[in-house]
Amino acid sequence: MQRTEKTGKLPIRYVVLALLVLATAVVWFVFKHPQAATAERTSLPVEVVLPAVGTIDQTMTINSYVQSDSVVTVLPTVSGTLVSLSADIGTHLSAGQTIAKIDPEPYRLALDQAKSAYDGAKSTFDRTKQLFESGATSRQNYDQALALYQNTKSQNELAQLHLDYTTITSPVDGTVIVRQVSNGALVSPSVPVVTISNSHTLVIDTQVPEMNALAFEKNRATMQIHAVIPAMQSAPYSLRIRNIAPSVDIRTRTFDVQCEIEGEISGILPGMFARVTFVIAERTGIPYLPFTALVGGNQLWYVDDKETAQPLEFRPSYYNDDYFQIPADDADRRFILAGQHFLSAGTRVKVAGTVRAGK
Numbered sequence: 001m002q003r004t005e006k007t008g009k010l011p012i013r014y015v016v017l018a019l020l021v022l023a024t025a026v027v028w029f030v031f032k033h034p035q036a037a038t039a040e041r042t043s044l045p046v047e048v049v050l051p052a053v054g055t056i057d058q059t060m061t062i063n064s065y066v067q068s069d070s071v072v073t074v075l076p077t078v079s080g081t082l083v084s085l086s087a088d089i090g091t092h093l094s095a096g097q098t099i100a101k102i103d104p105e106p107y108r109l110a111l112d113q114a115k116s117a118y119d120g121a122k123s124t125f126d127r128t129k130q131l132f133e134s135g136a137t138s139r140q141n142y143d144q145a146l147a148l149y150q151n152t153k154s155q156n157e158l159a160q161l162h163l164d165y166t167t168i169t170s171p172v173d174g175t176v177i178v179r180q181v182s183n184g185a186l187v188s189p190s191v192p193v194v195t196i197s198n199s200h201t202l203v204i205d206t207q208v209p210e211m212n213a214l215a216f217e218k219n220r221a222t223m224q225i226h227a228v229i230p231a232m233q234s235a236p237y238s239l240r241i242r243n244i245a246p247s248v249d250i251r252t253r254t255f256d257v258q259c260e261i262e263g264e265i266s267g268i269l270p271g272m273f274a275r276v277t278f279v280i281a282e283r284t285g286i287p288y289l290p291f292t293a294l295v296g297g298n299q300l301w302y303v304d305d306k307e308t309a310q311p312l313e314f315r316p317s318y319y320n321d322d323y324f325q326i327p328a329d330d331a332d333r334r335f336i337l338a339g340q341h342f343l344s345a346g347t348r349v350k351v352a353g354t355v356r357a358g359k
Contacts, residue, residue: 045352046339048303051287051331052357058281058320062206066229066261066272069201072172076102077165079188082181087194089179093170100193102166107159114159118152125149174198177270197270202261203242206276207254215280216244216257224279225259231272238262239276281318287331288323289357293340300326301340302333303351309336309343323357 080102087099128145131137178195181187204227208216216223226236238261245256259276261268293300300312316324336343337355 043307043348043350044309044339044342046303046309046343046349047337047353047355048334048351049289049293049337050334050354050356051289051326052359053285053287053331054358055282055284056286056288056318056320056323056325057279058318059277059279060208060212061275061277062208064204064206064274064276066268066270066274067203067205068174068197068199068270069203069260070172070174070198071177071195071270072174072198073178073192073195074099074168074171075189075192076100076168076187077189078102078107078162080106080166080186082183082185082187082193085179085181085183085193087170087176087179089176091176092199093172093174093176093196095170095173097170098167099170100168102168102187104163104166107163107166111156111159111163114152114156118149118156121145121149121152168193170196172196172198173200199270202265202268202270204239204259204261204274204276206257206259207249207252208257208278210248210253210255212278212280213248213255216241216278219280220244224282225276227259227261227274227276229268229272229274231269232267236277237265237268283318283325286318286325287328288325289335290323290337291319293335293337294324295340301336301343302330303336303349307349307351309340309345309347309349311343311345 083101083103085100087093093099125145125148128137128142132139132142174196176194177197178192180192180194185191187193220241223241225239225241227239228236239259240262241257242260243256243258248255289300294314294316295301298313298315300314301309302312304310312330314326318325334351334354336349339349339352343349
């Protein structure tokens with residue numbers, strides 16, 4: 001009698017039997033549930049977006065900096081030694097306020113001399129005039145006395161003017177931003193004393209591409225403009241167009257647009273960095289979608305009533321950086337926002353989520 005050793009392995013016939021039972025079960029399930037199996041096998045999950053109806057702004061942002069409406073460098077009219085300078089950096093001045101004084105003594109002496117010469121010439125002219133009118137002197141003597149009188153009168157007025165010019169005053173309201181000299185300095189009409197910035201009106205100059213020239217000219221009175229000044233850490237400031245250059249720079253192909261900051265400007269300093277945003281165009285009450293729904297720049301996908309994906313050829317004609325307008329006839333469609341890159345026409349899909357454009 002032969003002995004049979006147990007190896008711990010199932011006989012091959014049991015393995016074959018088990019596989020047959022499993023195959024039978026799978027066939028029975030597919031036969032009983034054909035639609036469910038097919039749906040599970042072919043439905044792809046997608047996220048859809050519903051078009052929103054609202055406003056799309058076309059904007060353009062340009063970096064620039066804040067400037068004063070006017071910056072004036074004050075130069076003396078006469079030469080001399082600066083004996084006082086009351087304006088320092090940051091000093092607020094009013095038009096006509098004294099800034100500095102030049103030593104007046106040389107000009108006072110010159111005025112005294114001019115006045116003496118004038119007084120003498122006037123006295124001589126008055127006597128000569130009386131004699132000429134009575135026929136006691138010639139026309140030549142009268143003309144000579146008149147010429148001397150008029151000359152000394154002009155010299156006297158000029159000397160008085162030079163003396164007045166020794167007091168240097170501010171020509172505008174503003175703030176001193178540069179002080180070029182100090183007390184005791186020798187100044188002349190070519191030596192600046194201070195530079196004054198008009199702080200009551202602040203402007204921002206921007207260089208706008210020439211392709212926008214028509215839009216700016218048409219909408220200059222109504223264009224919405226705002227500026228963000230990071231240093232102020234505040235809400236955007238409203239601006240209005242003040243000047244538009246009548247020509248384009250041939251080197252940069254841009255034209256200058258100067259905007260004035262409106263409203264409260266306290267704390268803003270000339271030279272601060274600013275980002276200026278212009279609303280070039282605006283459409284309201286239109287349906288729109290986000291650019292993430294667009295594939296390849298010219299194709300949208302939507303889910304139809306049969307829960308299948310369908311392509312729609314479309315190239316946006318009005319848009320901004322985030323959204324684009326779609327036809328009103330397509331405003332009720334469910335457009336695919338995520339998962340459209342793996343689809344083909346008629347593919348069954350399963351909507352895994354729905355969002356509204358702009359939310």
